[in-house]
Amino acid sequence: MLIVLAALLVLGRGLPVRGDITVFRRPGCLCCLAWVTRxxxxxFRVAVQEEPHLGALRRRLGIPEAKASCHTALTREGYVIEGHVPPQDIRRWLQEHPALRGLAVPGMPAGSPGMESAVAEAYDVWALSPRGEATVYAHHPAVPSLP
Structure with missing residues (x-):
């Protein structure tokens, strides 16, 4: 049911559905565009939609505040992708096609896609259930800087 609601949200706003993923971002956020590039x-074919009210969108999609980041995306299949989730995790998720809400990387971890830096911190990708619970889906370890 939630996947159908998410798809209706995309269609109801007149957003492009020809892409694999539609990204909703705050106007002016550059790391969101860097993630889109990744x-x-x-x-992935990606459509970008500026959305000044991401908090309201996240609440409608059932994304827990503790798992929020700077952008929210929806896949063509209706899954939610919150934050700087690595493309390989999204691809694996879409192949597995779980009966869950989607994936989230809370905050903006250094070294995640779109947040590249000399030192990458460890971070988790969380699987979100329809009831708002979260479990670790993938772990990305810290990468030390080069000498």
Whole structure:
């Protein structure tokens, strides 16, 4: 049911559905565009929609505040992708097609896609259930800087 509601949200707003992923971002946020670039480099077709009220969108989609980031995306299949989720995790998720809400990377961890830096911190990708619970889906370890 939630996947159908998410798809209706995309269609109801007149957003492009020809892409694999529609990204909702605050106007002016550059790391969101960097993440979109990483998705496109990985072969995803991405549509971008500026959305000044991301908090309201997240509440409608059932994304827990503790798992929020700077952008929210919906896949063509209706899954929610919150934050700087690596493209390989999205691809694996879409192949597995679980009966869950989607994936989230809370905050903006250094070294995640779109947040590249000399030192990458460890972070988790969380699977979100329809009831708002979260479990670790993937772990990405810290990468020390080069000497």
């Amino acid at each position: 998705l496109r480099e990985a072969g």
